[in-house]
Amino acid sequence: MNRAFIHSFWLYCAIILLLVIFSVYLRSPFFSIYSLDWDEWTFILLGQSVLDGYLPYTHYWDVKPPLVFYGFAGIVSLVGTDIVGVRAAGSIIIAITAFACYLIGLRLMRPLWSVVAAATYITLATRFTPMLMSEHLAVLPLMFGVWALLKASDYDKHAPYYCFLAGVLFTLALYTRLNLAFVPLFVGIAYVVNILLQSKSVQKSCISGVTLVLGFIVVSSVVFLPFAGHVTLFIDSVFLAPLSYAQTKLSAWQVLASQWQHAGGLYRLAYILSLSAIVVLLREWKKGKPVANSLMLIVALLAVELSIAIGGRDFHHYWIQLAPFLALFAVFALSRVAFVSIWAGRVLLVGAYLTFIGLGLVSQQAAKGFSQQDTVPEVAGYLKGQVSPDDTLYTTNQQILYWLLEKEPLSAAILHPSNITKPFLLQHMPGASSEPSKELQRILSFQPTWIVTQESLFYWHSIPGLERSLNAILNQHYQQQTILGQTQIYKRIQSGM
Numbered sequence: 100m101n102r103a104f105i106h107s108f109w110l111y112c113a114i115i116l117l118l119v120i121f122s123v124y125l126r127s128p129f130f131s132i133y134s135l136d137w138d139e140w141t142f143i144l145l146g147q148s149v150l151d152g153y154l155p156y157t158h159y160w161d162v163k164p165p166l167v168f169y170g171f172a173g174i175v176s177l178v179g180t181d182i183v184g185v186r187a188a189g190s191i192i193i194a195i196t197a198f199a200c201y202l203i204g205l206r207l208m209r210p211l212w213s214v215v216a217a218a219t220y221i222t223l224a225t226r227f228t229p230m231l232m233s234e235h236l237a238v239l240p241l242m243f244g245v246w247a248l249l250k251a252s253d254y255d256k257h258a259p260y261y262c263f264l265a266g267v268l269f270t271l272a273l274y275t276r277l278n279l280a281f282v283p284l285f286v287g288i289a290y291v292v293n294i295l296l297q298s299k300s301v302q303k304s305c306i307s308g309v310t311l312v313l314g315f316i317v318v319s320s321v322v323f324l325p326f327a328g329h330v331t332l333f334i335d336s337v338f339l340a341p342l343s344y345a346q347t348k349l350s351a352w353q354v355l356a357s358q359w360q361h362a363g364g365l366y367r368l369a370y371i372l373s374l375s376a377i378v379v380l381l382r383e384w385k386k387g388k389p390v391a392n393s394l395m396l397i398v399a400l401l402a403v404e405l406s407i408a409i410g411g412r413d414f415h416h417y418w419i420q421l422a423p424f425l426a427l428f429a430v431f432a433l434s435r436v437a438f439v440s441i442w443a444g445r446v447l448l449v450g451a452y453l454t455f456i457g458l459g460l461v462s463q464q465a466a467k468g469f470s471q472q473d474t475v476p477e478v479a480g481y482l483k484g485q486v487s488p489d490d491t492l493y494t495t496n497q498q499i500l501y502w503l504l505e506k507e508p509l510s511a512a513i514l515h516p517s518n519i520t521k522p523f524l525l526q527h528m529p530g531a532s533s534e535p536s537k538e539l540q541r542i543l544s545f546q547p548t549w550i551v552t553q554e555s556l557f558y559w560h561s562i563p564g565l566e567r568s569l570n571a572i573l574n575q576h577y578q579q580q581t582i583l584g585q586t587q588i589y590k591r592i593q594s595g596m
Contacts, residue, residue, distance in 0.1 A: 114201060114214065118194040122221050123187070129229035130186040133475035133499055136416070139230040140499035141515040143185060146171025147502060154325055156336040160511035160528045161518070162344050163233060164337055165322055166274040170236045180502060189231030192239055197221050199242035200423050206249055206392045207427065208434040216430035219369075223422035226365055227415040234419035237276035242423050244268030244283070245399055248290055249392050251307065258303075259310045262290075266314020273315075274322050276420065277341050278406040285402040286395055287311050293391050332529065340527040351408035358413055366418060366425070373400070373428035379435060400424035474584035478551060479503045481581065481588065490548035495569070496556055497586065509545045512538050517558035520565065535562050543572050550577060550589045 129135060141161055148159040149172035155165045178184025197217035204213030224235065244265045251261035269283035287308070295304040326333035349357070362370065377400075380393045403420045407413070475497055482504055486492070492506045495516050501508055512519045512531045519525070519542075525533045532538040550573065559566040573579075577589035 111198070114217075115194065115198050117214070118197045118201075118217055118221065119191055121218055122190040122194040122197070122225075125221060125225050126186065126190045126193075126229050130183045132473050133182055134473040134497075135230040136228070136232070137496070137498065137515070138416070139185075139232060140497075140502070142167055142171045142231070142233060143175060143502055144498060144508075144514055146173070146175045150176055154329065156332055157329070157529065158511075159508070159514050160336065160531075161515055162336075162340045162524055162527075164274045164277050165326075166271065167233045167236065170233075170275060174231075182499075185231055186229075189235055192231070192235055193221055193224050196224075196235070196239045196242055196423065199239070199246055200426060202246050203242065203249060203396070204427055204430070207396075207431050212430055212434040215433075216426050219426035219430055220423045223366065223369060223426055224419050226363065228419055232416045232419060233275060234416055237272045237279060238420055238423055239272075240268040240275070241272035241279060241282060241420075244272060245286065245396070248286060249395065252290065252293065252391060252395070259306055262307050262310035263314045266311040267318050268314075269311075270315045270318035274318070274337075277337070278410050279403070279420065281402040281406040282399055283311070283315070286399050289395055289398045293395070297391070335527050340524060343523040343527065344521075349411050349413065351405075351411075354408045354411060354413045355404075358407075358418070361413070361415065362418070369425040369429040372430075372432040373425050376428040376432040376435070379432070396424060396427060400428070472584070474586045475499060475503075477583045478586050478588065481583065482549065482551075485580070485590075486549060491545060492549045492551070493542060493547040494551040496553045497551055500551060509542050509547060510538065513542065516556075520558050520561045535565055536568065539565055539568055543569070546576075546591060548591050550591075552587050552589070553585050554587070 133140075142163070145155070145159055145161060145163065145168045149155065149168050151158075153159065155168040161167075174185055174188045178188060197220045200220045201213045201217040204216040207213075208216070224238075228235070244267075247261045247265040247268060251258040251265065266283070266287075269279075269287075272279050273283065291304045291308045291311075294307050295301065298304075323333060359367070359370075377397055380390050380397065384390045384394060400421070403424065407417050407420065410417075478497060479500055482492075482500065486504060486506075490506075491509060492500065492504065493509055493513065494500050495513075498508070498514060498516055500506070508514050510519075510531060511528045512525055518528075519538055520535050522533055522535060525531050525535065525538060532541055550569075552569070552573075556566075573589055576591055578592045580588045580590050582588070
């Protein structure tokens with residue numbers, strides 16, 4: 100084992116440790132706060148269902164690819180019923196993704212700036228999403244896939260192996276976030292075309308394309324294998340349901356406008372710097388300079404942005420998929436300023452590190468605001484003292500209670516509470532009625548012992564009759580036990596409906 104390898108190994112270990120420390124520093128103020136995003140609660144329940152021995156979509160259902168189930172199952176198996184452990188695991192996942200950004204950054208800029216790019220990704224990935232989301236899981240294999248493809252572009256004897264690895268990693272990302280299908284498609288085509296142009300070898304380009312596709316086939320086969328006896332369920336849940344979801348959407352231009360409107364100062368600055376970097380790189384490409392690595396990153400960024408835009412929805416956690424590319428291009432733009440002026444570079448580096456320290460203090464203040472609104476621990480504590488093992492529970496807004504109290508949701512339609520108002524998803528759920536009103540009636544026919552709800556929840560507004568139906572049942576058959584914050588807890592007072 101040569102000294103260079105040993106030196107690189109320990110350097111990489113030190114950088115990973117540094118990134119983990121920074122990720123935990125930035126995100127730890129939110130570790131114990133439950134009420135950050137109810138999507139995370141759903142992912143945890145999906146993971147728990149796998150640990151309980153159920154195949155994805157057969158017991159618990161949500162419009163998410165199967166690797167979300169397995170990814171969160173792995174995390175929950177390690178940390179148990181502990182939200183702090185889930186968030187800590189998320190911080191490590193984000194730090195490892197940041198290390199991939201560092202490795203990619205080394206191909207564009209100097210090591211110090213690559214570290215800044217990695218830390219910038221952590222910052223952007225935390226800005227609106229201090230919880231653990233499916234996007235955080237997806238960008239981990241995505242960015243290592245991009246790195247593998249860039250390694251393959253070195254055209255050495257290991258290129259086919261890196262291509263295969265890239266195909267595997269891209270497919271893992273795809274089965275975690277289905278919209279990311281555009282990235283391997285466009286980046287893969289760009290890579291194969293670039294090989295053809297650079298090497299003038301049809302054979303090399305064909306081998307590259309085949310090994311990429313082979314990686315996709317291998318992973319897809321492994322993912323599909325458990326569903327061999329449930330082919331219809333697999334196709335319906337993994338592909339058709341997301342298509343139904345995407346049909347109820349904004350136009351691509353409306354999504355882009357909404358992104359800019361809600362991005363906030365940090366993301367807007369990253370966008371502006373990234374656009375300036377892309378302009379510089381395209382000019383260098385026009386002059387004949389070797390910027391193939393940068394062009395593939397540009398294609399990847401545009402592919403992710405396109406996938407979000409045509410998906411027709413603009414949720415802040417979608418931006419996590421853009422974050423690593425924005426971080427790389429934004430810091431690359433700053434590094435070019437440093438290239439022109441040494442003193443400007445030093446000032447920017449110091450400013451970047453001071454900013455990262457300051458962001459931790461901002462996180463602490465933001466966490467205080469969230470913690471004041473977090474009623475989950477209080478509600479769970481109250482119910483643990485009241486709920487018996489045979490009691491059933493229906494909650495309209497805090498599905499994490501099923502996990503904390505070890506209770507089963509009465510229907511797949513309420514694993515994510517708002518799904519009950521989406522008939523385009525209900526039609527894909529095994530055992531559920533395709534009409535929201537009938538599905539609510541079916542759930543209430545089970546006569547849940549406890550109902551945890553809140554007045555005027557936003558998702559009820561799309562189908563007003565649902566809230567009226569629930570309130571009628573609550574008034575007739577339930578007694579309010581207590582109100583904790585805005586959360587109302589009811590217990591059934593008679594068995595007949």
